Amino acid sequence: MKYAFPDNFWWGSASSAPQTEGETLAFGKSATIWDRWFAEQPTRFHHGVGPQHTSTFYQHWKQDIALLKELNHNTFRTSISWARLIPQGRGEVNQEAVKFYNQVFDELHAQGITPFINLFHFDMPMVMQERGGWESRDVVTAYAEYAQTCFELFGDRVKHWFTFNEPVVPVEGGYLYDFHYPNVVDFRRAATVAYHTMLAHSLAVKAYHERHDGGEIGIILNLTPSYPRSQNPADVKAANIADLLFNRSFLDPALRGEYPKELVALLREYDQLPACQPEDKALLASGVVDLLGINYYQPRRIKCRDSQVNPDSPFMPEWFFEAYDMPGRKMNPYRGWEIYEQGIYDILTNLRENYNNPRCYISENGMGVENERRFDENGQIQDEYRIDFVSDHLKWLHKGISEGSNCLGYHMWTFIDNWSWCNAYKNRYGFVSLDLATQKRTIKKSGEWFRETAAKNGFDD
Numbered sequence: 076m077k078y079a080f081p082d083n084f085w086w087g088s089a090s091s092a093p094q095t096e097g098e099t100l101a102f103g104k105s106a107t108i109w110d111r112w113f114a115e116q117p118t119r120f121h122h123g124v125g126p127q128h129t130s131t132f133y134q135h136w137k138q139d140i141a142l143l144k145e146l147n148h149n150t151f152r153t154s155i156s157w158a159r160l161i162p163q164g165r166g167e168v169n170q171e172a173v174k175f176y177n178q179v180f181d182e183l184h185a186q187g188i189t190p191f192i193n194l195f196h197f198d199m200p201m202v203m204q205e206r207g208g209w210e211s212r213d214v215v216t217a218y219a220e221y222a223q224t225c226f227e228l229f230g231d232r233v234k235h236w237f238t239f240n241e242p243v244v245p246v247e248g249g250y251l252y253d254f255h256y257p258n259v260v261d262f263r264r265a266a267t268v269a270y271h272t273m274l275a276h277s278l279a280v281k282a283y284h285e286r287h288d289g290g291e292i293g294i295i296l297n298l299t300p301s302y303p304r305s306q307n308p309a310d311v312k313a314a315n316i317a318d319l320l321f322n323r324s325f326l327d328p329a330l331r332g333e334y335p336k337e338l339v340a341l342l343r344e345y346d347q348l349p350a351c352q353p354e355d356k357a358l359l360a361s362g363v364v365d366l367l368g369i370n371y372y373q374p375r376r377i378k379c380r381d382s383q384v385n386p387d388s389p390f391m392p393e394w395f396f397e398a399y400d401m402p403g404r405k406m407n408p409y410r411g412w413e414i415y416e417q418g419i420y421d422i423l424t425n426l427r428e429n430y431n432n433p434r435c436y437i438s439e440n441g442m443g444v445e446n447e448r449r450f451d452e453n454g455q456i457q458d459e460y461r462i463d464f465v466s467d468h469l470k471w472l473h474k475g476i477s478e479g480s481n482c483l484g485y486h487m488w489t490f491i492d493n494w495s496w497c498n499a500y501k502n503r504y505g506f507v508s509l510d511l512a513t514q515k516r517t518i519k520k521s522g523e524w525f526r527e528t529a530a531k532n533g534f535d536d
């Protein structure tokens with residue numbers, strides 16, 4: 076076979092509790108920031124569709140796990156909802172939630188699918204947000220308690236844990252660019268949120284390692300390779316700063332246990348460093364992960380600023396660079412994001428050369444399609460474009476592995492079309508299409524392709 080993958084390669088897909096479970100305010104679950112924001116501002120959500128409109132995994136878990144099996148998944152990622160498990164954020168555990176997650180993990184194992192479980196996918200419980208969210212050190216401690224509760228309850232069956240999915244996104248969305256609650260635009264507060272998230276991460280990693288229960292713990296980062304417009308030093312510097320702010324601010328603490336010196340110097344120069352405690356350094360050092368999840372969708376194309384920044388304007392990342400619309404770049408015609416398959420290889424090469432080749436896997440990669448409606452006469456979506464997208468990325472991944480990268484698997488985003496924050500169902504990504512009105516699930520052509528690819532552990536051209 077032309078593209079054969081290593082034995083025991085992880086073939087699967089990723090999803091999350093808030094995007095699939097449904098029953099948002101039922102069975103003991105309390106509100107998250109998404110429930111609150113939707114209640115306050117439904118017009119911010121595509122077609123006014125809020126977090127309660129999901130594929131209701133809470134009710135369909137058995138059917139969905141059977142579908143995962145049918146698609147030859149040997150692994151599957153989802154998350155635990157903090158607001159469901161511990162509705163007050165701290166303290167009493169909701170036994171309905173324990174029963175639900177026990178059933179899910181047991182059924183996954185019964186079907187030969189290893190659960191990969193993430194603890195936080197953008198879904199801050201509202202009670203915790205009201206106590207300051209990630210700006211508060213108390214919330215950091217509360218998160219660590221929640222993580223330990225999960226390890227105690229489910230650690231016998233879950234051996235692959237993740238502390239956060241894409242921690243930069245709530246920072247960008249909630250505190251810089253206004254696409255997540257609480258809709259703040261303030262760099263210093265954003266930096267505090269980012270810093271506290273990594274402290275929370277480190278506390279959870281430390282606690283997990285102290286258990287010595289034979290499992291592993293990681294973090295899932297959306298890495299966006301930052302390519303300069305040219306090799307001109309000003310463009311290169313601009314791309315490096317974007318890399319520092321959006322990638323290395325999480326990647327370095329997760330893999331090296333400390334922040335890049337250049338990042339600290341930059342934030343100090345502009346008086347944007349978050350407040351630190353003397354014990355933080357040692358804590359961050361204990362946050363080094365066993366496994367890195369890499370979400371890769373698209374790169375960043377960067378150029379230096381053409382115009383001077385107004386020094387009276389509030390400090391923002393864009394003081395240092397501008398996005399560059401590279402002529403001729405390949406775009407996803409259905410979702411407006413660039414498609415650059417080689418990015419996945421570049422990420423692996425960087426990790427191999429500069430970060431000691433960590434254990435890693437592709438935890439998300441996928442193609443969103445607006446208004447996906449190419450049905451055949453049997454009602455199946457003929458998504459050849461998605462097969463091309465996945466196989467083209469897998470080819471570059473294969474090359475990275477053949478050159479020595481320690482990449483152990485590939486998870487598609489996502490298993491079934493799901494609710495996606497403010498975009499709701501605007502962009503569909505699944506191997507399985509969802510009819511929201513009837514809850515009917517239909518495997519797309521790409522799902523069939525994946526079923527075969529996973530069974531053969533690779534593919535030919």
Ligand code: BG6
Nearest residue numbers: 240241297370443494495498502
């Ligand atoms: C990923 C997130 O970055 O992008 C998912 O982890 C999200 O939660 C996915 O659903 C797709 O985003 P969008 O905006 O295209 O719906």
